[in-house]
Amino acid sequence: MTSKYSSTLRQGSLIVGGEVLVVTTWRGETASTLRIALRMSCDEFADHLGVSSRGVSKWEANPEGELALKTQQLLDTALKLASDEVRARFAQLRTEAAVNDSERKTKPTFHLPRVHPIRPAPELVASLGEGLHHHYTADNLIGPRTLLPVMEAQAHTIESLTRDASGHLLTDLLQVGAGYAEFAGWLAQDSGSSTIATNWYRLALEWAEAAGDDRMAGFVLMRRSVQAIGARQGSHAAHLAQAAQRGDGPTTARVRAIAAQTEAVGHAVSGATSDADRALELAERLVTESSEAEPQMGDPSIGRYCDLGTYLQITRAKVYLELGRGDQAVDAFTKVLALLPPEYHRDRGQYLGRLAHAYALAGGPTEACAAAEEALAIAATTGSSRTIRDLRNLLRHLEPWSTTEPVMKLRNLLAGPI
Template sequence: MVTVVTSWNGAKASALRVALRLTVDELAARIGGSPRGVAKWEHQPDVIPSMVSQRDLDHILSTANPDQQARFALLLEELGRAGAAAAGATNDARLTSGGLSAAEQRRISDLSVPLNGSRGVLSIPTSETLARLEQNLRSQYSADNLLGPRELMPLMKSYVSMIEQMQEKATGAVLDQLLRVGSGYAEFTGWLHHDAGDLRGAATWATRALEWAQAGMDERMTSFVLMRRAAGALTARNGAYAVRFAQAAQRFESAETGRIRIIAAVTEAHGHAIAGAGGEVDRVFDTAAGLLERYDGEIIDGDPTADRYCEPALYVKIARAKCALELGRAGDAVAAFTDVLSSLPPDYHRDRGQYLGSLARAHILAEQPEASTVAAEEAYSIAIATGSTRTLMDLRGTLPNGLARWSHIPEVERFCAMLAAVEPEIGGN
C-alpha cells in the first residue's frame, strides 16, 4: 500500500529523496527545480514546498517501486517518533530561569520549584525520580540519532543544571547516585557539543562528567567518559592524545566495562592510524578481537554504550574502515565503508552521513571523483537535516581540496559550490 502524504514539508521531501537513493541534484532534476531549492528543504525541515513541487513529489512517490515506498514509510515513522520525543521532552522538561516548568513538576511529584524567577530549590529526589532521570536520558539518546544537537543541546543543559541543584542538598547514597546520573547527562551534553563542532565546549563538559563519575565511584562511566575524550581527540586529529585517553579507558577490567573497552581499543587503533603507526594498529585490533570474543552482545543494565553505539562487531568493522582510510589503503577503505553502510541499522541516520563522508574521501583516494560526489552529496543532505556540524566540517575540510584536480567535472563543480554556500553553525558553550 502506497503511503499518502497530506502535506509535504522539507523533512518529508528529504526522506523521500533518501528512500529513492537520489542525490540533491537528481531530485531537483526530477521535479524541475534547482539543487539550491532542494538543499533548502534539507536545511529547513519545516519549510513547505510550493504546490507545484508538492504535486511533483506526489507523482514521484506514487511511481516509486515497492522497496522505495517501504523505505519511505519507515523513514516517516522514524521522523514521527523523533518529533514526538523531542516535542514531549521540550514541553515536559524545559526549565525556566527559576527551575522546572509546571508540567515537569506534575511529572516528578517530589520536586518543589518556585516559579517566581529566582533560583529554585529542589528537594532531595526519591529513587523513583532517579529512575525517571535515567530513563529520560536514554530517550534523548534515541532522539539524538535523528535530530542531532540543535534541538537537544539547550534541553540537556537545563537537565544538568537541575541535577546540580539536587546534588547540593543530597548526601550519602543519594548523592552518589546523583553524581552518577549527572555524569551521564554531562557527558551526553558534551557529545552534543562535539557533534556541533565545538570541541572546546565538549572537553569542558567531559571534564565535569569525569569529575562526577569519579566522585560517584562509577568506574564504568569513568571509562566511558575517557573513551569519549579519546574520540574528541580523534576529531581534533591528535592521535597521540587519543591513544592515551583510550588506553586510560581500558584500565578497568570488569564485565561492566567490557563493551566500553572494545570501543576504547579500536579508538586507540584509530589514534595510532592517525599517527601512521600501522603495526600498532594491527596489534590493538588483535586486542579488540579478544575483547569482542569475551563481551560481544553482553549489555549489563545501565551500560552507557546501549542506544548510543551499534553492536560491537559492527563498530569494530567501522573502525577498521576508518583505519584503512587513515593509512591510505584506498581499495580496502572503499570496500570497507561500502560494507559498513550496507550493514548500518536504518535508524542510524546521522551516523550514515558520517560514513558516507568517509566513503567520499576513500573514493578520492582511489581516484574515483564521480563516485565521491555521489556519496558526499548524500552525506551533506543528512548533515543539513540533522544539524550535524561535525559532518559538514569534515566535508568542507577535506573534500574541496581532494577534488580540486577534477574541478572541470560538472558533478564535482556543483557539489563544491553547494558545499561552499553553507556556513556551519557552531554550537555554543
C-alpha cells in the same frame, strides 16, 4: 561615538558621555546586553570572552546577579575594544531597558504563590536515568541541534540538585549527572563546539570519579580520545584510549572494546600501522568477550552504538582510510553502510562522508561527490557540524578534479547556507 550619545547619561550603573562608556558593576543583565549589542550567540560570546558557555548561561538566567571581579574585567575589556557601532547599540539598549523598567514600576504587580524548589529523591534520580536512554535513541534520529539545549538544561538542573543531596542519593545523582554531562559533551562535539564539549566532558569525568563509576569514567576518556582524533593528535588519542581500557570484568567490557577500537584509529592517524593492527586484534577479543556477557544496567555505550561486531567493521574501515588504503576503505565502508540499521540516521551521514573520502583516495571523484552530497543532506538535517567539517576537508582531496562538474557542484553546496 555618534553625536546622538554625546550628552552625559546616567542610568543605574551605566555612564555614557562623549567617547567614554563605563559600566561600574557588571550584572547578568548588563553582560547579556553587551552580547546582544555584539550580535553574538551565547556560545560565540563565551568564545569571545574566553569563558565557558555554562558561565554565560548562568549570567543570562540570573540577570540581577553581580558577576565575579575577573569576569567584570573581561567584560570591561570587551566593551572597550568594541566598535563605535557596537558601543552605541549597547548604550541604546540600556536606555530602552531603563525606560521599560520605569514603565513596569508604574503598573500594578501580581505575584504567584511561592512554590518549594524541587528536592532530590530516589524516584527523581531513577526517572532521570530512564529519560537519558530515551535521549540516546533520539540522538541518531534528530541530532544535536534539537537535543543539545535540552541536555544542557537537564545537566544544569542535576547540578543544582546535588547541593541538597547527600549519602547514597548524592552518589546516585552524580552517577546519573555524569551521564547527562557526557551526553551534552558528545552533542556539543558533534555540533562543532569543541570547547563546550571539553567543559562538559571534564564535569562528567569529575562526577563519574566522585560516584566511583569506572565505566563512565572510561567512556568519557574514550570520548576525549575521539576529540583528539578530530584534532589529528593521533598519539595523544591513542594514549587517552589506553587509559579508558583500565580495569576488567564484565561491567566494563563493552566500554573497553570501544576504547580499543578508538585506540586503533588513533594509531592510524599517527601512521603507526603495526600499533593500529595490534589494537584491532585486542578490540576483536574484547568484542567477543562483551558479546558473551550479559548487558549491564546503566552502561553508557548501550543504545549509542550498533552491534559491536558491526562497529568493529566500521573501525577497520576508518583505519584503512587513515592509512591511505583507498580501495580497501571503499569496500569496507560500502559493506558498513549496507549493515547499518536505518534508525542510525546521523551516523549514516558520517559514514557516507568517510566513503566519499575513500572514493577520492581511490581516484573516483564522481562517486566521491555523490556520497558527499547524500552525507551533506543528512548532516544539514541533524546539525552534525562534524560531518560538514569533514566534507569541507574532502574538497582538498578532490583538488585534482576541481574543474569537473560534480566537484564544482559540491563546492557550491558547501559554500552555501547549511
